[in-house]
Amino acid sequence: MYANFSHRLLCVAVRRQMHSNLWIFIWRRKLSFLLVVSGLVLLGLWTWAILIDTTTTPPLPVPSANAEARERQQQQQNPGYQQVHIIQKLIAQANRVLRADRLKDNAAGEKAPTVQRLGNVRFLRPTQAKKAPLPLSESYLFEQERLKILEQQQRQRNAGMEELNANAEDERMLSSAERQTQYEHDLQRMGVPVVAGIGPDGPRSPNERLVHLDLKGAPPKLSFLKQLLPMLRALGATGLLIEYEDMFPFTGALQPLAAHNAYKEDELRDFLECAALHGLSVMPLLQTFGHLEYVLKLEGFEQLRELPESPQSICPSQPQSMALLEQMLTQVIELHLQCIGKATPSAPTLPIKFTHIHIGCDEVQRMGECQACRQRLRSELFLSHVISLSHFVRRHWPQLGVVIWDDQLRTMSLSELQHSQIGSYVEPMVWVYASDIYRFIQPQLWDTYAKVFPSAWVASAYKGAFGESLLVPPLQHHLENNIRWLAVIAKEGGRFAKGLRGVALTGWQRYDHFAVLCELLPVGMPSLMVSLSTVSKGYFSTNPRDNDLLRVLQCVFQPDSRRSGRPWLELHPNAHHSQLFAVCNYPGHMVFKYALRLYDKLAEVGAYLQQTREQSAWLSDYNVRHNFSSPLRVHELIARTPILIEELRAMAREAQQLLWEAYDEYTVAEFVEQHIYPTIEALQRQLASGATLLQRRTWPQRPLPLTLRIQEDMGLVTDRQPH
The missing domain is CATH 3.20.20.80 (Glycosidases)
Structure with missing residues (x-):
């Protein structure tokens, strides 16, 4: 009698509380917290059933000594262990209840509001035109639902596989063409010749x-x-x-x-x-x-x-x-x-x-x-x-x-x-x-x-x-x-x-x-x-x-x-x-760098000799043959000649030092004689010609005497006798 009265009081209290707060909470958050609420209610019922209604509870198996010791040790180390363990059991029970409930709804096709009873507690579900899936996280999805989702995803992948296979070859060809285009662009920037068919996707190298x-x-x-x-x-x-x-x-x-x-x-x-x-x-x-x-x-x-x-x-x-x-x-x-x-x-x-x-x-x-x-x-x-x-x-x-x-x-x-x-x-x-x-x-x-x-x-x-x-x-x-x-x-x-x-x-x-x-x-x-x-x-x-x-x-x-x-x-x-x-x-890298410097120096000296001998008006072959030029201009033209001669002699000595790594003295001597000595000789001839022109202090009147040897070689005829 007392137990039934207490049970009715508990139900009334729960029902009033839910009408005042739970309904607002549920409708605001909808069903996302349904599982949590069910768990909490079941937790209270399960606790009450153990502590009060012990006469109707079947005896539980006695745990072993080792299990009890481990249980006590975990409870001592973690005070919330017992509560977590109970919540996990309640969540599992709630999953079973919800699964049965959803299967029932699918079979009946109900659209009116229904009441689900769990013990003496009722949960009211709102009317829905079509039942939407529960917004539960993946860890709480039912196994059958997960299998359905996986099967659907696999069907989608299989449906698109043929299309992917059909486009794969086109994508590879496009990618190859794009790579070749980029490759040829890079070659042009570098100054490397572009030859059709030669590239990363071209033929293999010779054996x-x-x-x-x-x-x-x-x-x-x-x-x-x-x-x-x-x-x-x-x-x-x-x-x-x-x-x-x-x-x-x-x-x-x-x-x-x-x-x-x-x-x-x-x-x-x-x-x-x-x-x-x-x-x-x-x-x-x-x-x-x-x-x-x-x-x-x-x-x-x-x-x-x-x-x-x-x-x-x-x-x-x-x-x-x-x-x-x-x-x-x-x-x-x-x-x-x-x-x-x-x-x-x-x-x-x-x-x-x-x-x-x-x-x-x-x-x-x-x-x-x-x-x-x-x-x-x-x-x-x-x-x-x-x-x-x-x-x-x-x-x-x-x-x-x-x-x-x-x-x-x-x-x-x-x-x-x-x-x-x-x-x-x-x-x-x-x-x-x-x-x-x-x-x-x-x-x-x-x-x-x-x-x-x-x-x-x-x-x-x-x-x-x-x-x-x-x-x-x-x-x-x-x-x-x-x-x-x-x-x-x-x-x-x-x-x-x-x-x-x-x-x-x-x-x-x-x-x-x-x-x-x-x-x-x-x-x-x-x-x-x-x-x-x-x-x-x-x-x-x-x-x-x-x-x-x-x-x-x-x-x-x-x-x-x-x-x-x-x-x-x-x-x-x-x-x-x-x-x-x-x-x-x-x-041999030093020899290579030396050859580049020598190449530039020989080009510089060659341009200097050409300018003074062929382009200037005071140190040409004509001036030298007739010993007729301006001393002031000659001084200007040959001022650099001794400096250039010494620079080339220094490069000849450097060649001997650098080439010795790879060659004997015969090759060193041949290299210097072939590439450096002729230029030094040309500078020395220019310097000697300038010195001859500078020695003269008086010059004849124009016209200058004819050069008979040149006249004869060129086949020129003149009646004028040389002075």
Whole structure:
């Protein structure tokens, strides 16, 4: 009786309180706090049921001692633990009640207000046209509802998948086109030539990338060349094409062919082994037809010339010619093979990779002119000579391939080449150093080569191709030549059964044995490295972080620190260099910087001499011949001459100090004599002419006496007798 009365009082109190506050709270906040309110009410009921109505409550299982201990410990550590635990249980019960309630509403489709009873407490739900989902957080969503939402999202994703797949290819193509456009824009800003089809998404790079070392003029010290090997390898080189000429250590009867400063045999072996350690193959190049001046100039070998007055080419009709060439090939090949066979378990030195021998045969300018050779066609003479040498190599070293330059083949017909079967003996190396490669090797010639030769090589240039006596190579021209070769390789390589093997980057030191020096190797290093990195990657990378130049050349230049908006590398047609290479620290960088300063100084002095001699009116050749000029003007014109002479002498001494890192005293002396001394001589002649003009104190009346020698040379006739 008392319990029922208390229960009714509690219900009345709850109902009044809810009518006064709960309704306002619920309708303002709507149903977002329904779960919390239900939990609180259930918490009060559950507490009352335990404390008051104990007679109707079934006995609970007795917890274990360990569980009670843990429970007490948690309650001691966290006073609110019991309340949190009770709230979690009430929330779970409320979720079950609400779930059953929603299922019930969905089945009945009720639209009128309904009353839900939980014990003796009623919850009134408002009328709704369509039941909206409860605004509960994801942590309180029912499992079935979450599954429905996930299924709906998956259906939406599946519905759009076909459309995404259909547009994916278009997006990739658009992205590729945009990348190519941006790439070409960056190239134009940098001054790098733009070639269609060459870019990040273009063809891959050639398999073999050889760096040519021309030793027939200004041979570098092998210690200097060793420093370059890791740099060449880092930028993508796979091998070396070494043209020894008279720097090879010939022995025995061939010893006279070696220069007095030729490499020692043990030094050369050490260099070849060092190249092998860096993973570089070696292809020796030995001229065997033209460009044999270093042999045929010597006494005792002049009888082998095609023409007595020219030591350029050897006569193929003389038996002694073939005997000489076979001895030369034997010594060169055997030395390299000895380096190959040196790797043993007891001596684990890495053997060199030696698969081809290059026998030259380019620019045979005097051929078929002696009495014996006139009886045969020039093409027959050439093909027969090349095949004989190649057959000799194949007979003694069958593992070696033979490579020749291609220029003597360009004028031959397809039937001549096929009939000779030269394609079974050699592989041509097609060389063009200009930008317009198809001007020299037209498509029909590529087709002819592909029908004759299973494979071929190509050759570009990084120095020694745009002037017989240049001091600094035109970097941009060489880079364009290499980029255009990449496009040609991609287009023409498919013609050959075995494709194009690779490219050789040539760096000539002399145009022939008698010519003066071209650009020195240290001066050509920037051009070599830019072209090599481009050929190795298949395109010129405009991203300084993707291009290895900065790292390999040890440049302190930081692209992100520049705020001028200018590109990190600028290569324009009329510029011999970029400012980038002025802050790099590669082997020979001081020689490169010195060459740039010397180039500017020689240009300055040249302009000064031209101005004083040809443009001024008081120090011209006419003034000097007649010893007739104004002393005041002459003083003004020659005032700078002694200063310029001393500056050039200082640069000559500096050249000796800097070049010593890479060259011996003979190359240093030749460089100074070729580039500096002639200008000093011209300044001294000008100074002497000015001194002569200044010595005169009286001058004759006009007209000045005629110069009879000039009158006679020019064919001028005059009746006037000289005074």
